Amino acid sequence: MAASDSAGDDSLYPIAVLIDELKNEDVQLRLNSIKKLSTIALALGVERTRTELIPFLTETIYDEDEVLLALAEQLGNFTVLVGGPEHAYCLLPPLESLATVEETVVRDRAVESLRNVAVQHNPGDLETHFIPLVLRLSSGDWFTSRTSACGLYAVCYPRASATIKADLRSHFRTLCTDDTPMVRRAAAGKLGELARAVELEYVKSDLIPMFVNLAQDEQDSVRLLAVDACITIASLLEQEDVEQLVMPTLRQSTGDTSWRVRYMVADHFTNLQSAVGDEITRTDLVPAFQSLLKDTEAEVRAAAANKVRDFCANLGKPHQESIIMTNILPCVKELVADPNQHVKSALASVIMGLSPILGRHNTVEHLLPLFLSQLKDECPEVRLNIISNLDCVNEVIGIQQLSQSLLPAIVELAEDSKWRVRSAIIEYMPLLAGQLGKEFFDEKLNALCMTWLMDHVFAIREAATMNLRKLVDQFGAEWAENTIIPKVLAMSRDQNYLYRMTCLFCINVLAEACGSDISTRLLMPTVLSMAGDKVANVRFNVAKTLQKIAPQLDQAVIQPQVKPVLDKLNGDADIDVKYSASEAITGIAALG
Template sequence: MDTTDDSLYPIAALIEELKNEDVQLRLNSIKKLSTIAAAVGVDKTRTVLIPFLTETIYDEDEVLLALAEQLGQFTSLVGGPDYVSCLLPPLESLATMEETVVRDKAVESLRIVASQHNIADLEKHFFPLVQRLSTGDWFTSRTSGCGLVWVAYQRASSTLKPKLRFLFKGLCQDETPMVRRVAATNLTNLAEVIELEYLKSDLVPLFIDLARDEHDSVRLLVVEACGSFATILNPEDVKQLIMPSLNQCAEDVSWRVRYTVATKFIELQKALEAKTPTMDLVAILHSLLKDNEVDVRAAIASNVKDFCLNLDKQNQETIIVTNILPCVKDLLADSNQQVKTNLASVLRLSPILGRDNTIQHLLPMFLEQLKDDCPEVRLNIISNLDCVNEVIGIEQLSQSLLPAIIELAQDSKWRVRFAIIEYIPLLAGQLGKEFFNEKLNSLCLTWLTDHVFAIREAATFTLKKLVNQFGADWAESIIIPKLLLMAKDQNYLYRMTCLFCINVLIEANSDITTRSLLPVVVSLAKDKVANVRFNVAKTLQKILPHLDKGIRQAQVEPVLVELVQDVDVDVKYFASEAMADIPALG
């Protein structure tokens, strides 16, 4: 390179930086490639910068990854589509690197560059590159070829297409499992661009062979291709060509293959249901639900609900009740808690099944899981309770579920109690005030003195929702007496909880605030614990906008004046903040 040419100075500077031992400096230099290319112009970029990069590619993986990404965005910097083929040599070198992420990024950039070739240049430059990579001596090269055959195929001439199909066949039958894995991954991509006749004659046999591969890491990648092939082929071909391989995968000796079928089951259902009898898919579902591997059962259990929802509406209820729920019931005694936890979502089928079927089939399952030793199972059941309530009604709820709910509300696991608390407002709306007061009221008030802060906090917000539902009179007769007791409790944490309750109740009703809540707050202003006193100041600040001027002056301002002179710095601060708000209130 002519170092006396000032126009090449940016490239000369780049060369020096890339010789530096500091990896971060070299990485930053590579990230500036587009700026350098813009500075030297398209001619120098093509004739000097790109050849330099091609000849000197050898660096840390992080630097090479950045280079591969940059080159994919270089089309305009080398003069546009007519000259884009000059980017192929450095990207080809990067596509043969040992590090997978570098190769993958190079392939991604090659796909971008390929889309910008005209047809003539594609066949002249890009196809030979795909051929070299696909037949290279090292498996790293051939894995990159797997990801480019379909890119070339979708724009190739009728003369080149047979050659590309032959190349892909060789990759699918490669002696190296790593190559076959990538080929299996790209089956779907090629299936979407290949002609139907060649899909059946060329790709399906490869698909079947890969589904029988000796390595399970290859076989599990074929599962996703089942759905893609099914969307293209007619029902008879799906039955003859695809379903045998899917059934084989669902019963594979490797649990990882069966697990893949379980995780992809809803996608497979959507692709296959219109092309194959529903009961064929139900048979696979049964097989997976009875699998001897825990992870497989857990994966398919999480998909049961969606599978049922996707069934044809005409036969949906019958299939669920007759063919699916019996198998689900068998899993209620599963030894693994994740399997049972995932099955809780089946309760969301109650709107489909209706009241009678819900009571007959789902309710017994629900009650059984509510008694499960595992708190996570009980927790997930509770979180799905709302849809059952919508179907079975209050009478059945009070008879069958309420005893279990009361038991869970006192569960030793705080997360279970927490889930019940969040559900209480909905339950209260369904039970009505009188029934709630009789069955659950004392329980709700007990949560205010729970030893776990998260429970006490959740209980305060639940109280606000209950007041909104049942009104001010209910609050004064039921809630305020409890708060008065808490305000006098020896445990300062409960006195703090009392203030937290008042904070969330303030907005419920202004009459309650003036008549019942304010006196409780004022009574705590002389508390011996500073944390309580500064929370009094904060609560008074929140109460102020809800009070008449006369009440503020008579009952609140004297308390704040005294708190401003408190010995505790935090109490002084929050009292001063509250005092500062008074002038704006008038």
């Protein structure tokens, strides 16, 4: 009997330990115990997980949000641990409780897990267990349960019987007219997803009236979420139905009194364009887009400006050019001089993309003046966005048309007082070099690249060093030998030790790009000559550089020239120099 009691105690051990840990005052301990639930479930087996662990967890939902979040996440992957899909319904009680808590992230995670579990229910269990849960949440006293319910309709609707489907549509309609704005928001956010699951006849008869109501809600936070549903519903309908059932509401949204709703329309405009098709785009969306580009709120204009290229690219080919030239370009010309820098910056990031759409003649005549105007804009971000998208125009008209105006803008950015602006233009230099060609680059921009190597900000000197490497990749080792290497090596004699260090950093990256001959003939002698520098920082970087470039050197020079210098540095009075020299000696020996 005693043995039997003992065995019983052992079998209860995992639950007992879990209870103790979940009652512990230390939140981290409770969190850790929740995170190892799957291990505990495996130890208990599927039977006891269903009959002991899950009921215990259902009764214990009272904890900190962090612990509840971890629990909601764990339970979404628990189906196999309770015995597979036929027992998936066992997981619903704790998840239902979690879907009603106050903290939004916990509820959202619980809904996500409920959706995972719903998919694993067979149709019978779905109607017996899951759909009643959805309806309970839908009619809960607290808005928290009703908001959670909105996210569950689309996963259970397709597999329900016709009678229950009608019931689900009716309950969702009630949620769309709920007294609490948070519930209506949740319903508006999930209406599009439900529309994809519902039969087309009921989309027209049941869901579109819900959409119309939500799009005219007194709360703008509800109305703006209806824009997403509008895209989905329009994509499901025939053209004639879109015009009749959706467009009156969409027209209202594009001119909504709330800028946040207009912003949402502008931000989703190309998706709306795809959903309604070419004909309605031409008759309705083009005027609406013009209106958004001229909106009184800068945020709306910026969102619309961001869509200019994609909207124009997606226009039907027969009318594309005439619509752009007649309707869109006049608005774009106004935006180039917009008082708000975010609007100008958004436009600058996409305007170059109009070149391939409009072709050479229109680009030269209409777009080029706009690009040149933006290259002179007082806002650095506008100028950078134009320069970073030059390749679009280069393909259409060639870079020469732009180069003369481009140069002053590049020089200005290169000398900007903000180091991050200087850093950004350095990033685009290899791209510009490729587009402008070697001759133009050498004549106009080479000196600029060398100037950056002596910038007072380390990050700029570092970026300029990497820039040299990319330029060598672009123009070749012979160009490097004739053009930049003499200037880099001259820095080894500069009075400022920081620039002598920069010389070494440049050699580190140039050696690999330039190959063995140049490394041995030009770079190595300079490094060796710096071994006696009076600044210890320079000397230990000499050792590091010799180790770095050793694989590129002619191996015949290692013993007679490199090794004696490293041996000398290995006896240096400075401990860091000795360490670097010792590392270099070991590293080079390993190569041999």
